[in-house]
Amino acid sequence: MQFEQVKEKIIACFQGLEGNQSVCVSTPDGELTHHEDQPVSSASIIKIAIMLEALRQVDRSALTLDQVVEIEDVNRVEGAGVIYHLGKELEWRLTDLIHLMIISSDNTATNQLIDLVGIANINHTMKGAGAFHSKLMRKMMDREAVKAGKDNMMSGKDTYLLLNQLVEQHLLSNSSMKWAIDVLLQQQFKDKFTSKISTLKKNTLAHKTGELAGVEHDAGILFTSRGPVIYAFLTAGLLENRYGRDAIANAGRLLYDFYKED
Template identity: 30%
Template structure:
């Protein structure tokens, strides 16, 4: 893990990472508690917060909401391509996680409101994570307050899901299973073998100058949470290369050195 730290120290921009063996207890981080722009990675803790409120009896995942024309946000996802229609909450949750659908995320945020989401983040012990705004189109993001999180907090989300320590077992497994089908596996997972990559749960995030990826890796050697975040980078290709190289170093260590 020292190699990853040394590599990130050499890269342009601000970077952080965190790694945890969820069974063995080994941890290693670099700037892991520094607040960073979350981008789409915020959708992981949002999903956990939504499901917690369902467990609290505030609503049922079968409940339906209408997505109106004015609700639609372009960018990632596909709901903005359709006309006005009803969706149940589970459909919106799946769209938000698999396709990182921005419209779905905003409708779910509206369900419980940002103040309550932030309360739930504190309840989860996510000390560096704050949702300050709903999802905006890329052109509108530059001069607004950003949503923030940290490498540590994102790995803590995986730890909660793996250990069923915040949500019940059914909902914990639901989030993991949905994110195994997440469509963006070209960052941390880029150099990881295809058969392993298919079984990884991960959530990416990006904005101009921001590239993030957080993953749960479950293999015969153990269960691991790994997050790499970057901001202030020259361009997003540079960031993708950085994350992919970090993923390769992490994977090589697991395969060659982990007992």
């Protein structure tokens, strides 16, 4: 099968969905896009940007990965993650909070990191990567902010641009790029891109997922023998979440099968 054929099949996975989809894929054979500049509710995909800004501050020696970060009560929220359910006397390092934010999408860790690195700095870093259609406007589980019309937004193209910072050195040091990829490789949520792939080779997929009611996202870097494949599959406005998960799973299987080694 030729790349153009795979490209058409992947785009077709999203064309039948209701709501808004924003898809951007960069491969060694070319790009694949579908409404790539359409901003949608980011769900937990925005946590990629928070990690980038935290690591930028580590590179500048403003922070260290081993420093202890106190979790403030105001930042303890429910939803994804485990910190909310654990004892307040526990001690957390910056490295722990970033890992939990990415691999288990911990909302409490995320909110504390937002306070630590600053919303304005996170948005500045996104713009520095060329992500002009994306913005962090609220913390996780802030329902009042959502009611007031404040939501975190990202587009498929912007998500690609942020992930591209981990393979092309621009905003981060080489060591921070490798560290971030290692964290993304430990992703625990596997119900979208990987769900229809029977055997995924270890250290092949570094990714982040996100979901809310009517929203399903998966974005990451697929490492192949021909070079990295960076993808962002964002779906929003879904009648039922399972439709978005299924579209991403079908697209992921097509992309993986095209680049897997025989």
